Amino acid sequence: MIRLFASDMDGTLLNDKGYISDRTINAVKKLQKHGIHIASLPKSIAKQILTVFERHGAFADIATEYEKTSITNKNTLLSYYKNEVFPAVEQDGKVYFRTWHDFAMMVSKVHFFEGKESLLGCETPIYKISTTFLIQIRLML
Structure with a gap:
């Protein structure tokens, strides 16, 4: 069984x-x-991950039964994709969204919680937490 x-x-x-x-x-x-x-993901572990993300200014890209889930507002989500995700996937030569319409559809389906405590305090299971960082290293010669 x-x-x-x-x-x-x-x-x-x-x-x-x-x-x-x-x-x-x-x-x-x-x-x-x-x-x-x-x-x-157990909520105790999710809380630790989200705390580390907060400490380092990392955006938490969260997957729950609602699909994409956010503990920030829509403007912060859009800024994250514009400044971190799109440049990173472009640098890797990948296509994350085929059209702007696909991106808009994803954004329209995001379930927003009012902060991490709101998500952590409810019954909604957390399946994944990730982030994207575009790190630029400048060599001083």
Whole structure:
């Protein structure tokens, strides 16, 4: 009997646009309906990660059952993508969103919490926390 389901996120639970598809959400809900637990990030660990991110000024890119989730406001989210994500994926030669419409659709689906305590204090499981940093190193010769 299966009791626990654990999975990699990128390319498995998350599609190539970085969110969980409706098909995957339905599959996960079926597993839960049959009493199978889904491995998620314990809130105590999530709190530690978010505290480190805050200390270093890192944006927390969070995945929950709501797909993309944010503990900041929409302007901060947009700034993060403009200043960190897009330059980093461009530097790597990747395409994160095929069109601006795809990006706008992702943003429109983001579930916003009012700060980390709001997310940590609710029943919503956290599946993933990540960030993107574009680090520029200047060599002094």
